[in-house]
Amino acid sequence: MALLPIRTYPDPVLSQLCQPVEAVERHLVELAESMAETMYAAPGIGLAAPQVGELLNLVVIDTSRGEERGTPLFLFNPRIMEASGETVFEEGCLSVPDYTSDVVRSERVVVEAMDREGRPITLEAGGLTAICLQHELDHLVGRLFLDRISPLRRALYRKRRLKQLKKAGE
Ligand code: K1U
Ligand code: ZN
Secondary structure (H helix, E strand, O other), X not given: OOOOOOOOOOOHHHHOXXXXXXOOOXXXXXXXXXXXXXXXXXXXXXXXXXXHOOOEOEEEEOOOOHHHOOOXXXXXXXXXXXXXXXXXXXXXXXXXXXXXXXXXXXXXXXXXXXXXOOOEEEEEEOHHHHHHHHHHHHHOOXXXXXXXXXXXXXXXXXXXXXXXXXXXOO
């Protein structure tokens, strides 16, 4: 497996809509395995396909801690079927360097997807897993957590990021 380069803001690939996976084929499971390796190396608790330049409905997540960590969940064509409650969490994103902000999201979600064998699965999640699922599924419709904060905060981050990239000669 190989570590994949993570695309960062304002890369246009992060604003695009992803396509459904027709069938969970071997090469897509291999992509998911490389994404998981990249997520652990970062380190992160989730990663969505557009973050590695692939416009596919695929996310990997692992919100467990310590020794439990290392069994990633691969979700193909994930969809939120139910959402309830409200919670606020200070989020970060591997595609949004050097920034975190409070984000309001649903407290609990029910997600349907296909697993690595192509079997339908239903997840009922709360806590950090619910937040991470919503964050990763946002990536699949070209939305970053920056789109869920105030326009002023977003504009300030954008200005700082563009300055940072200019200084680095990108
Ligand atoms: O999508 C991503 O870029 C991954 C992102 C997911 C996420 C973080 C926080 C709230 C919701 C979703 C990250 O994993 S950022 C890194 C991070 O939060 C973390 C890293 C190591 C241990 C624990 C958390
Ligand atoms: Zn993210």
